[in-house]
Amino acid sequence: MERKLILKPPVIMITCLVFLIGSLVLSLPLYYGFLAGILFTSLVLFKSGYPLREIWETSLSALKDLKKLLIIILLIGATTSMWLASGVVPTIMYYGFTYMEGLNFLLAAFLIMCLVSYFMGTAVGSISTVGISLSGIGLSMGIPHSMMVGVLVSGAFIADKISPLSGLLNLTMATVNKNYKEVFKSMIKTLLPTIIITSVIYFFMGRNYIAEGQNLLKYKEAIRQGFNVSPALFILPALVLILSISGLDSLKTFSIGIIAGGALSIIFQKISLSSVIKALLFGYRGNTPSEELNALLVSGGMVSMIEATFMVAGAFILIKLFERGNVLVPFMDKLTRGI
Known part of the structure; x- marks a missing residue:
């Protein structure tokens, strides 16, 4: 009626x-x-x-349709904590800084931001961790602040568009009822040329800015002292990537990634099970000799995502x-x- x-x-x-x-x-x-x-x-x-009943049922149906996405949002907070606690993000930073030595800094910073953002699933989180470190190094080399910000933001947001851990992408997939494999195939057609063109631009812009080992050394040493850095930790991002591209349900991918991250935290970083659970729920903060680095390696855990779910x-x-x-x-x- x-x-x-x-x-x-x-x-x-x-x-x-x-x-x-x-x-x-x-x-x-x-x-x-x-x-x-x-x-x-x-x-x-x-x-x-x-009728009140109809209004109430409408509200409940919205929550029912949204249930999976709300769980994923909470798991995003847990995932970020596990990637930090397990040493995956510090390891990516360490090897990224290592291979940057002697390279075109702007191009290297852009590609590292793309990589970190893709596996962290958050542009803002990537900029506030790895991005700030790269910014400090770039400014010490005399790179204009506006240029440095442009490099970091473009790298973070380009990769965030197709990250299987991105809250925005998972919201899109839930809305259009598509899995990651389908969305990836559709978006990569326009995203890949964008990355290539942007890389070429930063290559020419950054020819006069070559990364020096001395600028990177303090961060590498702090990471080494605070974490057990190992190539084996790349198992986690590789696992998440394979599961996502294979078309596995996002909820299962997040769950497996969190469990694997917790296991790596215990095995490689010698963190207790209770500390892992605490990091999952309430967040993680880095424990290196560098307070500057510790302030960057921070995650709020699942609790920090409650407001987003609301x-x-x-x-x-x-x-x-x-x-x-x-x-x-x-x-x-x-x-x-x-x-």
Whole structure:
């Protein structure tokens, strides 16, 4: 039965937008804005003749559809902790710094950021760890700050687009109901030429900036003293890559990667099982002689991702309620008119 809303759809959407902006202005978590929007929209639907049961079931159906993605978001926090605790990220940094010696620094920094971002699954996390280290080295070599930032950001975000551990990519896959193998084949066609063209540009831009061993030595020494660095640790990123490309379900890939990361933490870094569990839940912080490096090797664990799950859940529930009340129909009609 067609029900007439007591408020016009634009009024409902603008009010919800005001709630979101208000939460930002008041420095409140964004999920408070979504919660206010959900309550407001639910009240409008109820006053417009929608039964409470129908509104409640709509909200539950949104959470049910989103259940897998919410679990993956939590596992992303755990995965980052395991990649740090097991020594995988420090090992990538160590060997990356080693092979950078004598090379074109801008090109090497770009490629390292692509690699780290791909296996960490987060552009922001990659920039705040490896990126800051590379930035410090680059600035000490006289590379302009704006140029260095451009190299790091482009490397991190290019790789983040196809990382099997990326929250954004997993959200996309859940939305379009595609597995990683299908998405990878589709995106690599445009991404690979982009990486090649960008690499050529940085090759010519960075010909006068050659990485010197002295600039990299302090980071390598700190990593060596804080972690057991071994090529064997590349087993973890290789395993995750193989499982992802083979088309294995993302949830299973994350779970296997976390278990493998925990095992490597115990075997290679001699971390106790209780410490591994603590890192999974509450995060990890590096323990090297360099406080500067320790401040970079940080992860918040699963707990740090709870706010993100609330925001995603709030957004999906609000969209479902909009769909139930046909709030978006007039807006979509105007957008598609004439197509």
